[in-house]
Amino acid sequence: MAAAPDLVILNGKLVTFDPARPRAEALAVKHGTITAVGATGEIRGLAGSATRVFDAQGATVLPGFIDSHVHLFGGSVELDYLNLYGVEGHDALTEAVRAEAARSDDRVVFAVMAAYDILGPGRQTTRQDLDRVLPDRPFAMFAPDHHTIWANTKALELGGILHGGETDAGAEIVMAPDGTATGELREPGAYKPVLRHTRHGGRDMEGLVTGADPVPAPGPADRARDKAAIARGLAHCASHGITGLHNMDGNFYTAELLTELEAEGKLLCRTEVPFHLKSFDPLDRLEEAAEMRRRFSGDWIWTNRVKMFMDGVVESRTALMLRPYPGTTHVGDPVFGADHFTEACVRIDAMGLQIATHAIGDLAIRRTLDGYEAARRANGVRDSRHRVEHIEVLHPDDLPRFAALGVVASIQPGHAPRGHIFPAHGLDEVLHPEQIPMAFAWQSIRETGARVCFSTDWPVIQVDVMDSVKAAAAPLELPAPWTDQRQDLMDTLRSYTCDNAWVEFAEDRKGRLRDGFLADIAVMDHDLEAMDPEALDTARAALTVAGGRITWEA
Structure with a gap:
């Protein structure tokens, strides 16, 4: 029996x-x-x-549920930071920040989910604004998309960048005419000097900012603190029905902490950790990706993917566009040059690794697809399941290329203006009317036959799956030229479960309720x-x- x-x-x-x-x-x-x-x-x-x-x-x-685009370490840490979601105006911001400062003994009082227009529509936040909010201690706050930090004068001084400094490609310390920083720090290469002084010493973001392990190496107390934070984050994910995660930043350090949690019986979600290749890395560093794949290959923690960035985000005008932003001559900021990116794609694909590339603007998406296409020509067609992450502004000419190239559209429904989470008017000033019909074009992409997977990009939005399910299946109805991209509920649930198992090459053992x-x-x-x-x-x-x-x- x-x-x-x-x-x-x-x-x-x-x-x-x-x-x-x-x-x-x-x-x-x-x-x-x-x-x-x-x-x-x-x-x-x-x-x-x-x-x-x-x-x-x-x-x-x-x-x-498998959340196929998260930043686990950062999301876990941010559960304990001041959350400014919904805070509007100088008085409300000051009240929230000073209350947090009274509770916190951190070197930098740090907050997350600060709206781009937190001080009012069209109002640019400056260090002087934040000096008035908190004059006597370093203070900095993250935008929801994690592509911009605003810092007060003391935080800029602490980071050594009040008068500017060197940044990576695509990053900018925004400067005022008087030669001092305005307080706006765009992209990781600009804000990493401030993050080094936050509660976890920026270790939670190193897999994103540098793609390498923290320097100096964390001691036992730091490792214990970091691991405890991740354990809380995993429990938080599990509380939302999540059993699997695809991390979008990574290093050996994060994978090692997860391995320790697995040994202790505290790894509550199966987690993939990628190798993160930065634009300033020599391509020979891809040997580390091969080593990560060798070291981490279990059912609960594994590496099989390389993550790259092609551009920034639309809100800060760092997303890379085919035409200048309205009223400007600026087309965004490329992180990788086109030739450099293509060479990386060819090398990674030849190693048999999957590629996931952050590409938001229409030119960034085109260059990403070009890189994947070049890899197919160089190495031959294989079942690579390469991914494009976000796909917020798509040129119609590139719509059929996803299905034609076998590329996965990795989408976060909650990011869209129609998604109930961010302001519905948030992108009207930074997109041309003719770009809008193919912005966040979920259903248009699905109808081409391309595989679509859904996720949150936690902590850009909360990891609660059902918020994103609503964003996809019951989005706001926006006026023309916005188009209806409503998703069928079953398609939405499939893109959060079965299809996310498929995109990690696990469709023969997870993502279905089936014997075995x-x-x-x-x-x-x-x-x-x-x-x-x-x-x-x-x-x-x-x-x-x-x-x-x-x-x-x-």
């Missing part, structure tokens, strides 16, 4: 994404694997005296298909199971 399962989930509305059995009511789990999927009566009969029985009470049960697949499962507290789409963001995970282990229970 077969051994009884460890866990059975009954009375659910299972969305299995298994073509052989797309719907079911219940499932059984044993030794970290799904062992049976079927009707409630059938599965109940398998339970033994030691089996944990969970009643889904008619709610949706689906494969565990890994027991990564999310049980929701609502029947998602019965909900008013406008209310989807109120649904939550009732139970999260990763590798057969309960990692969250409401």
